[in-house]
Amino acid sequence: MKCNDEIVDLMHEYLDEEIDPKNEMILREHLKGCKECETLFNEYKKTIAVVKGTSRMQAPPDFTAKVMASLPKEKKKVGMQRWLRNHPLIAAASLFLVLMTGSVFSTWNQEREFSVSKQDNLVVQNDTVIVPEGEVVKGDVIVRNGKLKIEGEVQGNVTVINGEQYLASAGHVTGQIEEVNAVFDWIWYHMKKTAFDVIDIFNESEK
Amino acid sequence: MDALIKKRIKQVIKGDQDAFADIVEIYSNSIYQLGYRMLGNRHEAEDIAQEAFIRAYVNIKSFNQDLKFSTWLFRIATNLCIDRIRKKKPDYYLDAEVSGTDGLTMYSQLSSNAPLPETELESLELQESVQKEILKLPEKYRSVIVLKYIEELSLNEISEILDLPLGTVKTRIHRGREALRQQLRYV
Numbered sequence: 001m002k003c004n005d006e007i008v009d010l011m012h013e014y015l016d017e018e019i020d021p022k023n024e025m026i027l028r029e030h031l032k033g034c035k036e037c038e039t040l041f042n043e044y045k046k047t048i049a050v051v052k053g054t055s056r057m058q059a060p061p062d063f064t065a066k067v068m069a070s071l072p073k074e075k076k077k078v079g080m081q082r083w084l085r086n087h088p089l090i091a092a093a094s095l096f097l098v099l100m101t102g103s104v105f106s107t108w109n110q111e112r113e114f115s116v117s118k119q120d121n122l123v124v125q126n127d128t129v130i131v132p133e134g135e136v137v138k139g140d141v142i143v144r145n146g147k148l149k150i151e152g153e154v155q156g157n158v159t160v161i162n163g164e165q166y167l168a169s170a171g172h173v174t175g176q177i178e179e180v181n182a183v184f185d186w187i188w189y190h191m192k193k194t195a196f197d198v199i200d201i202f203n204e205s206e207k
Numbered sequence: 208m209d210a211l212i213k214k215r216i217k218q219v220i221k222g223d224q225d226a227f228a229d230i231v232e233i234y235s236n237s238i239y240q241l242g243y244r245m246l247g248n249r250h251e252a253e254d255i256a257q258e259a260f261i262r263a264y265v266n267i268k269s270f271n272q273d274l275k276f277s278t279w280l281f282r283i284a285t286n287l288c289i290d291r292i293r294k295k296k297p298d299y300y301l302d303a304e305v306s307g308t309d310g311l312t313m314y315s316q317l318s319s320n321a322p323l324p325e326t327e328l329e330s331l332e333l334q335e336s337v338q339k340e341i342l343k344l345p346e347k348y349r350s351v352i353v354l355k356y357i358e359e360l361s362l363n364e365i366s367e368i369l370d371l372p373l374g375t376v377k378t379r380i381h382r383g384r385e386a387l388r389q390q391l392r393y394v
């Protein structure tokens with residue numbers, strides 16, 4: 001014969017470790033006098049013990065490496081799309097300001113000269129700028145119309161406009177790395193610069 | 208560890224992809240384990256675990272840093288498992304473990320503090336019946352049982368992971384426990 005459900009409920013409360021002392025007394029008293037409930041209770045406890053006792057599986061040894069290798073490379077365009085999506089108002093305002101000033105296209109065409117930000121320990125070979133191994137370059141590095149090789153450390157952001165950058169495995173950049181290569185990127189670059197100027201205005205309304 | 212995780216998450220959000228490796232390393236076994244117990248074979252377990260980490264990476268900016276990261280990660284992984292179970296043909300996963308090579312790999316994997324061969328064999332058989340019975344549970348009971356007794360999470364955490372009221376989680380655990388008891392009481 002089945003005992004009433006209340007006792008079974010108390011068993012579950014006990015197994016969930018949520019039983020209060022008074023109910024625990026009631027349960028224990030009942031189990032002493034009722035073989036059937038005692039058996040049921042022991043079966044529950046045994047079931048839990050065998051489930052808990054299953055051996056712990058380990059992920060394959062190369063698991064982390066595989067995950068890291070399959071992470072999407074954060075592409076500039078993806079970053080831009082996300083940024084635009086998250087900040088539509090700022091984006092619109094910046095685009096407006098950028099186009100209003102009208103200087104973007106002309107500066108893109110004018111600034112074809114090789115140039116680099118001024119840091120003493122940057123080495124320049126032809127159109128290639130090198131952050132030498134073991135050197136720490138402080139501040140943002142900006143290279144226009146040239147290549148940048150980073151073998152040492154840059155403590156700041158790196159921007160390469162109309163060129164390319166190469167980060168050696170030993171090289172390190174504490175800030176963001178950005179390449180600006182097409183007119184569209186160029187507009188984008190200006191928009192972001194403008195955006196950061198106007199962000200303060202919008203911060204309040206965004207929250 | 209929570210502090211380390213928090214720090215790594217901040218680094219990943221800033222664009223430091225490498226910082227994600229530590230996060231994967233710390234949780235890989237438990238997420239893999241979840242997949243194995245939910246889906247019943249190593250191949251799918253690895254697959255689902257990988258996907259869970261990739262999704263976590265891609266969506267990391269939407270993670271609320273005031274909450275527990277493991278809860279969020281378990282939510283992603285559990286949902287992936289449940290989706291996969293729902294898409295499966297119902298007879299496929301029942302066969303997967305019984306017939307296959309998985310038993311052998313599990314056998315070879317058993318603990319290094321070598322018990323007597325006979326005990327080991329018995330324990331292997333027991334392991335297999337437990338795994339088989341877990342896999343027979345309908346997905347809504349299976350997930351709470353695995354989270355509670357394999358991952359050893361609290362009822363509150365499980366309720367957050369599954370986005371279910373605490374009462375529902377308890378009911379499911381009780382029913383899951385009852386179903387398992389009926390199958391496992393004589394093992």
Ligand SMILES: [Zn+2]
Pocket residue numbers: 003007030034035036037038
């Ligand atoms: Zn009774």
